[in-house]
Amino acid sequence: MPEAPEKFNAAMTTWQEWQDAPWGRLRYAIAEANLARHLDDLGDGPLRILDLAGGDGGDAMRLAARGHHVTVVDHAPAMLAAATERASTAGLTELITCVRADVTALPADLAAGAFDVVLCHNLLQYVDDVPGILATALAPLKPGGLFSMMAINRHSAALSIAVRETDPAAALAALGTDRSRTQTFDSAVTLHTAERSSRSCKASAARTYGTTASAASATTSPTTRENTTRRSTRTLSNWNSPRPRCRPTCTQLGSSS
Template sequence: MSDVTRDVFDDKVTAWRQWQDAPWGRLRYTLAEHNIGRHLDGRRLRILDVAGGNGVEAVRYAAAGHQVTLVDYSPQMLASARSLAEATGVGNRVSVIESDVAKLGDVVEAGAYDLVLCHNLLPYVSDVESTLACVLAPLRPGGLASIIAANAYSEPLRVAIREMDLTAAYEALDATERYTQTFSTPVYPRTADEVSAALRRLGSGVLGHYGIRSVCDFIPDDQRKYDASFFAELERLELALTDRVPFLLTARLFHLIASAPAE
């Protein structure tokens, strides 16, 4: 179902890990976990991480005591996920499966998971609704889906403020394609409105809408974000803004928490 060949991700494991370790990557994981935590009750969960890559998120949840199944179609990402889980001491709580999301129903049990993570998948697929249908099918009744994607509304602001290229910012307003440097490939811009509408058509309700990195990506001085004191203040501000309008509307990433489809 992904429109991007798996070798794109196989070749970028190191670059992806560097991005994850950077301040903006660390914020992404902290904020996502914070937002999801608002909707959990402390129980141990069965979690499905769709397109989970090198396992950073899966391992975080496994370390908290949850049982996690990670599905991805990149062999190199999966090998990295296995190594990370073993090195962290949670190999017994992380299972990895090689599969495309379109074949998810062939490799995982329907209606069996408490939480499904769909993070950074939708920009790489042309058919959002069909992808979401595959992602939602493994949820048990009453389960939750967490969906994160780059926010198309943030791109014109980012280009205008960081790059001071007003022509490119204007062109980004209605662009149907953008480029991701980390994986060196074109992706589809998405909005929370678009994805929320697709979820409703599938019988799923949106329980929460959050923004991830409401200010970080608009601050031009990336080097200062590595300063521990500055980063601590940045993280505090980001946590305060994640559920506040209007900031969540133009955050670099949108984050939706959705219910399992009604039976």
């Protein structure tokens, strides 16, 4: 079950300390560098970016500093208050909009927002219905847009325990499970592999854009939302289009927050 917003509110101080620590700084540096490799391909001018479960704006601040317009969606009031304060301090209030909402039930204006980029960087580990969340996340993406997904890396969990905790027995046990707990929020989480995340993204893109599962490489699709919603059984041959609908970029994190 998704965690209640109160749990994230209560851990604000710990969360901010983690962001300032080496693991936290590395996580945001990796995300920024990975996105920078793709954003230039989306054209000139500021982009409209939707940051789902964006928390206190760690990713949003970096993107707004590059001149992009970022909408941060989160269900924890304390996180959004911190994001608003950070934007004000950085002089980025005109570029950052904070919206309190459940990601599983986005407001209509966001769900149909035709964003250039959608971020899903701190969400998958907390939800049970990953395909459903991904379908919701993909829906606001405009033709040719970029979907960026990050997840805690299941393959690194055992290595982290072995190296950082020097506990071989616990590391061996970690190899056989996809469940863990975050230290910051003391929350149960599901760990993902790059292969599993990629398959889930492709399958969700197929359902969201009316493609067949076998065609869901998430690199091409029909060029209009009307076509994809009305024609839900397109074949591979009909699916080819010169304009990409969704180009996923997936980053696996090596430690849980």
